[in-house]
Amino acid sequence: MKRRYNPYTLPPWVKQIRDVGVQIIIPLTIFQGxxxxxxxxxxxxxxxxxxxxxxxxxxxxxI
Known part of the structure; x- marks a missing residue:
């Protein structure tokens, strides 16, 4: 049985990395554009x- 993705069950360090990625990706995309x-x-x-x-x-x- 395949488990569904649930962002609330992630470890705290993974949540922190994801939050930093969300903040960085938009300016990086604008610069690349x-x-x-x-x-x-x-x-x-x-x-x-x-x-x-x-x-x-x-x-x-x-993600």
């Missing part, structure tokens, strides 16, 4: 897409 506009490479575009997906997942508590 500006960098991608000025110096577009395929790696920058892929990294920006990954950061956007990660920011959305953290915002809506999917």
């Amino acid at each position: 500006i960098r991608t506009v000025f110096f577009p490479t395929s790696f920058d575009v892929l990294l920006l897409g990954l950061l956007i997906i990660l920011a959305i997942a953290l915002r809506f508590d999917w």
Whole structure:
């Protein structure tokens, strides 16, 4: 039987790491977006897409 993900059952140190990640991901995504506009490479575009997906997942508590 597969266990469902419940953020309230996580250890306190994991919750703290997640909270720090939520605070850092938006400014990092904005910086990467500006960098991608000025110096577009395929790696920058892929990294920006990954950061956007990660920011959305953290915002809506999917992770």
